[in-house]
Amino acid sequence: MSALEIREVRKDFGSTRVLKDVSLAIDSGEFLILVGPSGCGKSTLMNAIAGLEPVTDGQILIGGDDITWRTPAERDIAMVFQSYALYPSMTVRQNIAFGLEMRKVPKAERAEAVERVADLLQITHLLERKPAQLSGGQRQRVAMGRALAREPQIYLFDEPLSNLDAKLRVEMRTEIKKLHQRLGTTIVYVTHDQIEAMTLADSIAVMRDGHILQLGSPDEVYNDPVDMFVAGFMGSPSMNFITATLEGQVGDYRLRITTPEEQELVLPWPADRVTSELAGHLGQQVVLGLRPEHFSEQDARLEGQQEGTLLETRVTVVEPTGADILLRLPLGDSEVTARVGPKCPVAAGERLALRVDMGRAVLFDPQSERRLA
């Protein structure tokens, strides 16, 4: 039995369909992240789970119970809002206890729950303050405390970190992850930040235009994307897409990439990554997807080994980030980004030999944008 199951949920606002038959299921203790660009329907889906928006069609089940038409209060869920939504007239203590009070939990138990949560989130010293007297990070903790006090079956997080500054966001991200590991709670978390998705999730649902394009582990979504949108959305800097022609014969494919002013480049497609779909595209254009880290500076020790494919080109821009260097270089009909080590001795305008790790490359159909191999 799944902790949360969504069956073909549909949601219309007037004539606009914002959720198009969305289905998914997660197990108890799982951390699910809904990720996608603005307007993809992720927040609508979350509101549907919370019961704040009625669905047009479909079913939502929590712990096996159909709760599609229950009120938010009857669903046994708690939510952390983007704006925190702390009750401004109440102290932190009252904010945390409010949900318990509404559920007629006896006073002593309420006090106990507040103490437990405050201790867990290290906000005991803030309990008598009003939300206006708290910093952004403190409000964030209180908002989580309010959700944790009730110990519901499912926690919903609606872009909880997007109002924090960059440093605090990373800290709180770690904190949420620790909290999840410690409490083993079931969490549905909405974000448009793919780094949050990668770092926190047990499973990621990438959404677009009211559909779930892909539901899988962070590793699957990152390394095994179903289409160009998922591939391009996950990862920063994003995946490079290079137009190439598929040549060769069944079982022994090659990709020919023509770069203006450079010589043509022919990359062999690894035999263990051949799929049956490729045969139909022989002689046609395909899109080669390479992540920045699939390039590496040529290492003398690896000389002569066959695990990569050499590419020699002129670097146009060098962007050191400290931890590594991002290079921009022409490849095919566009410029691509490559990530190399911080010691790579290269300047803009110089030529550089890079090894391409074809073992991790992916291929897409340029028309449907679906994955080919």
Place this chain on the structure above:
Amino acid sequence: MDNVIRRRTPGARLARAALYAVLIVMALFYLLPLLIMLLTSIKPLDEIGAGTLLALPEHPTLAPWVNAWGEACTGMRCEGVGGYFWNSFAIVIPAVAISTVVGALNGYALTKWRFRGSELVFALMLFGCFIPFQVVLLPMAQTLGWLGLSSSRAGLVLVHVVFGIAFTTLFFRNFYVAVPSELVSAAKLDGAGFFRIFWRILLPVSAPIIVVSVIWQFTQIWNDFLFGVAFSAHDTQPVTVALNNLVNTSTGVKEYNVNMAAAMIAALPTLVVYVLAGKYFVRGLTAGSVKG
């Protein structure tokens, strides 16, 4: 004051002095009627005839005030405006309270519990702000008759509530529209219902707009004359109607001092409300959002 540091030249000082002089003169000019009312109300009648308007009283007396409160003739009766003063309170207090509460609930429902057509309902209520009083006099008289509330204080309360709701709804709706709806969502998830959310979450942050609504409604209803004269009987008249009757009673000499004292009595409550809560009024009108 601005905190820009400037060198004060003699010219600038002169300009500033002239500015203050103009402002003070204007302020005094606007205060003049009040001063004349006050001076006239404490002069004996013969001094009013003899001296100029602004002359200070030689023998100040509170007799006109006592007269106006308890003895002066308003039409057929000679009992002063005192009783009608309390009449006004008996009408104003329930009318203000009810219209403010209903306006707050309307504003809350129209912003936080939107329903199909809620914008239309709001537009229609807004339209109510622009209906001239005269238009409804006859239908309202008929309605009060049907309800058995003709010539009663309760009837006047009802009329003022009905008219006031348009304004109070507008006030509260515009205030609550700026209160984040996520607060309501959070409270729903916490298990609170319609009235509980209103009482525990919205109302505690509503003080500025409650002050606006109360002051506005208080002055409107207290100063109302038309409904008062149309829908009241002798013993249920508000003070504005009594004041009019007192001033228009045409037996004997015109007792200007008594008239002025009665006018002061009739105007005092609104003045007091402004003095006590005026700064909150401005603050409430300009309050755009609630700082979390």
